[in-house]
Amino acid sequence: MKALLVVDYTKDFVDGKLPVGEPAILLESAICQITEQYVQQGDFVVMAVDLHEEGDTLHPESKLFPPHNIRGTEGRELYGNLADVYKRHQDRIYWMDKTRYSAFCGTDLEQKLRERGINEVAIVGVCTDICVLHTAVDAYNKGYGITIYEDGVASFNPEGHTWALGHFRATLGANVTSSR
Template sequence: MKALISIDYTNDFVATNGTLTTGSAGQAIEQAILTVTATFNENNDFVVYAIDRHEQNDPYHPENALFPAHNIAGTNGRKLYGKLADVYEQTREQETVYWIDKRHYSAFSGTDLDVRLRERGITELHLVGVCTDICVLHTAVDAYNLGYQIIIHKNAVASFDPIGHEWALNHFKQTLGVEIVE
């Protein structure tokens, strides 16, 4: 069994005016994310939206020292970007669609994602979204450590750091044994 994990494809990470935007790199992968998502939805595979959720002026979150405030609860910046928002709205009531609010880079950290996957017998994870070298990377490392088979859709991941993006793709393949597909 397989699942799609769609990571942080929100306005703050993708829109031109997003507070931590990948800009044109993130916008360029929209169609690839939509295509992969449609395939998983059509096959009734499990689709997880793993989305950063931060509180305004949280003095305890370590990311506040590293990045500008982003994906703040209740803001437009936290909403899914572009047409993916419509896809989610159309499918969100389906048993095969699941939303996770995440506080850390990895979709596994502090969430029930591993439990949700294991109770469905899922062993294969497909990852799409942003940022390749941050949240996608940390999710992949945790998935590897938990024993999942991982597939990264190369044309459906992006970063605001082109060097970090390329490094992460190489790390996925060389260090985690991840399958990279177009």
């Protein structure tokens, strides 16, 4: 059995407080199509969504990035049509708040995967070289097979995006593929 991890595809990361911008906007169709496919196949689908608290100056990211994905704000909502996909299938999609780059850090993700006998994860979302990367590294270290949909990831750092795609292949042994 496989799982799809949709990482941080929210309004703040696409065109809001910490925007990837056009590269992330262009992912919308592929991310929605991939998510629908995994739901229809009966695979485990996870919305791993960054969560921050208003005024939290102790979080390590507060020194690196402007406030984003603040609890209760519009910026934390899923972007575009992915919000509709989630609404249609929310009984079959697991929403998971995360407070660090990796979807595994401080969450019950590994437990949810293990109890379902999942040994392979596919990852889409943003940012390729931050949250997607850290999630993939943790998946690798925990023994999961990894697929990265190249047309389902983006970053505000083009060089970081390209580097991460190479790192997924060469260092993590990930299958980097396209949804097409």
